[in-house]
Amino acid sequence: MEIKVPEVGESVHDALVARWLKEDGAAVAKDEAVCEIETDKITLELNADIAGILTIIAPAGETVKIGTVIGRIAAAPVAAGPAGAEPAKPPVSPSARKLAAEKSVDLAAIPGSGRGGRVTAEDVVKAGSQPVETPLPQAVRSEEPIPYAAHLEPPTLNREPAPDNREPRTRRVVMTPIRRRIAERLMTTRRETAMLTTFNEADLSRIIELRKKHNEHFLQRHGVKLGFMSFFVKACCEALQAFPAVNAFIDGNDIVYHDYCNIGIAIGAEKGLVVPVLRDAERLHFFEIEQQIEAFAVKIRENRLAIADLEGGTFSISNGGVYGSLLSTPILNPPQSGxxxxxxxxxxxxxxxxxxxxxxxMYLALSYDHRIVDGREAVGFLKRVKECVEEPEELFLEG
Structure with a gap:
């Protein structure tokens, strides 16, 4: 079986072999993740279609064209294991492996719910943390008193000066395709838009009351928590319909208006910010918004986000508050105008x-392209969002 770099979008022509999850010559199981590749838009894992022995052709760090064969898996003969042999370990996603290491969870004891019995990050979270006992050194376990000199280095008054040939304290690392793409888009936004920002603030007392009142029932019924984001998505849909210029973009000498709301939700990933899109968000119920956002978060952790998940947005929302930001100026996601x-x-x-x-x-900020959105419309849009989140009962009952 050949491992090829798959097509992930019309505008993507090459990819970086970010890392191999298995070593050259290692045995791999069917459906086990063997490689991680990066394009300028997404990071994704390549899985083994068959069980066998891996041969790496393109090493980690090499940039290759779409369709390039980067490795092969030679099918291994199937044979019964010897009596008493340990069963094969279940495949584990990289995010689950990292989370298990952080939480000291034994992966071998976790039943996988993913494809082919794969252990996912959600499986690790459900399993909970298990503290690992670390044996004390023999000297500490001994009941006999320890002389001072036996466990402490005697003080040295005259130490030799540090040598001049110290190791360099800087590192040079090649930018990943995603980071290069982010940098390019940010500079394009600065050069090609007339971006301004207007600010307001909202009292979230009533949203917090609604969440306290309905969150337990919401969780039991829909399997997700009732978060702030669904309120703001619905509020933005209301405001976008009232101020359509904020939901439009410039194409040459034309202004393209949208009679639907495809809301991009900015989510911080390990390798950069990604903005998956909630399509036709004005038609979604609260629980559908929360479920889709949770599904996007899982896809990002497991490197399963597709190009289609990122395309077609007409407006974006960025929540810097999850990181503790009190006030900031969000930057436009071209060609969007808000x-x-x-x-x-x-x-x-x-x-x-x-x-x-x-x-x-909560402080709110709306960045907008002044070429298409007037100040009156921008202020009116943000005021409408404020009104919706301060009186959210109508949104909640309808959604």
């Missing part, structure tokens, strides 16, 4: 009916 920035929820004093009260407040 992006909403959400931030951390913070208890702050505000004036209500002549009284100073404490409310959970």
């Amino acid at each position: 992006v909403l920035g959400m931030h951390a929820v913070q208890d702050r004093p505000v004036a209500r009916d002549g009284q100073v009260v404490i409310r959970p407040m």
